[in-house]
Amino acid sequence: MLIDIHVHLLPPKRLAGLLKWMHRYYAGHPVPVDVTLDQLIDDYAKLKVDYLFNFAYPIEPQETEGLIAFNAALRSRHPWIIPWGSLHPENPGKAQIVELCIRDHNFLGFKFHPFIQRFDPLDPRMPEAYQALQDLGRPCVFHTGFEEFYGLSLPVSTMEQIVRSFPRLPVVFAHSLFPEFGDAFRMLERYDTVWLEMTNVFGALWDDRYRVTKLEPQKKVLLEGIGAHSDRIMFGSDHPAGMGTLEEIYRTLDDLRFPETVKENLLGETARRFVERFKPGFFSRVPASPRA
Numbered sequence: 368m369l370i371d372i373h374v375h376l377l378p379p380k381r382l383a384g385l386l387k388w389m390h391r392y393y394a395g396h397p398v399p400v401d402v403t404l405d406q407l408i409d410d411y412a413k414l415k416v417d418y419l420f421n422f423a424y425p426i427e428p429q430e431t432e433g434l435i436a437f438n439a440a441l442r443s444r445h446p447w448i449i450p451w452g453s454l455h456p457e458n459p460g461k462a463q464i465v466e467l468c469i470r471d472h473n474f475l476g477f478k479f480h481p482f483i484q485r486f487d488p489l490d491p492r493m494p495e496a497y498q499a500l501q502d503l504g505r506p507c508v509f510h511t512g513f514e515e516f517y518g519l520s521l522p523v524s525t526m527e528q529i530v531r532s533f534p535r536l537p538v539v540f541a542h543s544l545f546p547e548f549g550d551a552f553r554m555l556e557r558y559d560t561v562w563l564e565m566t567n568v569f570g571a572l573w574d575d576r577y578r579v580t581k582l583e584p585q586k587k588v589l590l591e592g593i594g595a596h597s598d599r600i601m602f603g604s605d606h607p608a609g610m611g612t613l614e615e616i617y618r619t620l621d622d623l624r625f626p627e628t629v630k631e632n633l634l635g636e637t638a639r640r641f642v643e644r645f646k647p648g649f650f651s652r653v654p655a656s657p658r659a
């Protein structure tokens with residue numbers, strides 16, 4: 368099973384903004400600035416991806432409601448798209464927003480991007496949201512890592528404090544604290560509520576167009592850790608803001624020649640078990656993406 372666990376299918380204005388931002392950093396980014404939502408959905412049909420996790424988080428507080436409605440509508444047209452909710456630190460009534468997404472819209476969990484959304488995960492306004500997710504037994508994805516790129520810092524100690532404060536909250540470290548993989552694997556070993564995902568990690572280490580230099584020692588730590596823990600590690604593309612076209616992103620992973628079980632875990636098996644844990648019976652109820 369192929370599940371892309373990190374995708375940004377967005378309303379037209381935000382989609383255009385995201386692509387403009389990508390092209391500002393990487394002039395040769397192969398996804399065109401004017402790509403449409405339908406073209407992106409088509410990319411998934413071509414690549415025979417079965418399901419995807421869609422992240423649409425608000426940069427401004429007034430976007431929250433519209434993005435939740437967008438994600439809900441997208442899923443009703445394409446049931447194989449698995450939406451995740453989000454909210455802005457300035458939004459009042461966070462527990463109600465979580466309940467709306469999880470109970471009413473049946474989203475899987477919540478995704479936060481502390482750098483783009485400009486907040487500290489330990490911000491005293493946020494525990495209401497984490498608590499509501501923990502009470503509903505649903506997961507929370509945090510962007511972690513790529514601090515040099517963003518010029519901001521999110522120390523592993525901050526993430527560890529969240530994990531310890533909410534001991535029943537499943538937490539996914541998007542990008543696995545890139546490039547501090549040793550810390551990421553230690554968190555995985557220490558807390559059974561933690562999952563890792565490798566979005567953009569392989570591209571940033573092995574794709575010359577996006578490569579971050581001077582990270583040779585981290586490659587070894589990364590590959591060993593993945594070999595040991597792939598049953599709790601997922602992989603996503605960040606499409607259309609990932610490191611290459613969707614096809615190229617999966618080729619970068621292919622080229623690393625992981626053992627078959629490890630590769631299957633990264634490509635979808637870990638995600639399948641992850642979804643099944645929170646939505647038992649999901650895959651027997653919801654058919655996979657129709658293939659092109």
Ligand SMILES: [Zn+2]
Nearest residue numbers: 373374375605
């Ligand atoms: Zn992303």
